[in-house]
Amino acid sequence: MVTLSDIPGRVLLVGAGKMGGAMLEGWIGLGLEPARIAVIDPGPPSEVAALLEARGVALNPLNGGPPAVMLLAVKPQVAPEVLAKVAPLAGPQTLIVSVMAGRTLGFLEAAFAPGTAVVRSIPNTPAAIGRGVTVAVPNAAVTPTQMSIADALLRASGGVEWVEEEALIDVATAVSGSGPAYVFLLAEALAAAGAQAGLPADMADRLARATVAGAGELMIRSGIEPAQLRKNVTSPNGTTAAALAVLMDEERGFVPLLTEAVLAAARRSRELAG
Numbered sequence: 478m479v480t481l482s483d484i485p486g487r488v489l490l491v492g493a494g495k496m497g498g499a500m501l502e503g504w505i506g507l508g509l510e511p512a513r514i515a516v517i518d519p520g521p522p523s524e525v526a527a528l529l530e531a532r533g534v535a536l537n538p539l540n541g542g543p544p545a546v547m548l549l550a551v552k553p554q555v556a557p558e559v560l561a562k563v564a565p566l567a568g569p570q571t572l573i574v575s576v577m578a579g580r581t582l583g584f585l586e587a588a589f590a591p592g593t594a595v596v597r598s599i600p601n602t603p604a605a606i607g608r609g610v611t612v613a614v615p616n617a618a619v620t621p622t623q624m625s626i627a628d629a630l631l632r633a634s635g636g637v638e639w640v641e642e643e644a645l646i647d648v649a650t651a652v653s654g655s656g657p658a659y660v661f662l663l664a665e666a667l668a669a670a671g672a673q674a675g676l677p678a679d680m681a682d683r684l685a686r687a688t689v690a691g692a693g694e695l696m697i698r699s700g701i702e703p704a705q706l707r708k709n710v711t712s713p714n715g716t717t718a719a720a721l722a723v724l725m726d727e728e729r730g731f732v733p734l735l736t737e738a739v740l741a742a743a744r745r746s747r748e749l750a751g
């Protein structure tokens with residue numbers, strides 16, 4: 478297994494905002510030597526700038542030779558302009574890892590020399606606390622060792638899943654990339670429903686947050702299937718069963734609604750890709 482200290486050279490992070498900054502923090506926390514990292518960002522957020530300063534990570538270095546890995550974490554909109562600037566910093570052995578939403582392997586390959594190894598990935602916001610999940614796809618030039626290196630770097634912000642077909646990135650974007658927003662909406666809707674049913678609004682809000690967070694943590698820590706956890710709290714003819722009869726309606730319930738939402742997100746991801 479490749480660890481961060483096995484990476485044969487420097488890691489160059491391009492864009493140290495929310496996602497890049499979280500990954501950087503994860504790498505340093507997992508023992509990647511700060512001297513082996515460099516950051517390109519004209520204006521990183523103050524907390525990231527403070528981390529760079531405190532750990533002695535080079536910011537906007539002018540030289541240093543081609544990095545072993547270049548991780549691209551700028552906004553997709555500025556990618557064409559940024560890649561034109563940073564592509565000359567890559568060498569033939571440099572592995573490119575992108576976390577940019579909607580930027581395809583084809584787009585990334587066109588920005589670098591032919592034959593460059595490229596991994597496209599899509600993380601999600603819980604990466605900020607090391608609890609994200611990332612779905613990644615390699616291009617044909619990525620070697621098994623480079624795949625392990627990309628896996629180790631992406632794993633610093635949570636779990637990593639690999640797919641062979643790039644089209645699945647659009648579906649993963651719709652499930653895990655956008656998924657945290659669906660869960661936040663669940664907390665909002667539960668709070669609103671509680672308030673409408675008579676609870677003080679602030680208490681409904683606290684109950685909804687704690688319920689979503691606690692249920693998620695229980696699911697992870699227990700390792701029990703979500704369907705089984707649901708059955709465990711549902712007594713026949715009880716209160717949960719009354720609510721689930723509404724939520725599990727085959728035509729108007731949660732499953733058809735979420736399926737429609739995920740299909741809409743995947744469709745939008747395909748439309749935005751380039």
Ligand SMILES: NC(=O)c1ccc[n+]([C@@H]2O[C@H](COP(=O)([O-])OP(=O)(O)OC[C@H]3O[C@@H](n4cnc5c(N)ncnc54)[C@H](OP(=O)(O)O)[C@@H]3O)[C@@H](O)[C@H]2O)c1
Nearest residue numbers: 492493494495496517518520550551552553577578600602
């Ligand atoms: N946040 C998420 O949950 C999430 C999830 C999945 C994928 N992603 C992907 O992650 C990428 C970054 O998102 P983010 O939320 O971290 O955005 P962000 O906070 O805006 O971070 C982007 C960083 O890149 C910097 N930057 C701008 N121009 C640059 C340049 N020419 N060279 C180097 N750095 C430059 C920005 O600086 P300024 O602020 O000064 O412009 C900022 O610090 C996006 O492509 C997004 O699709 C993010």
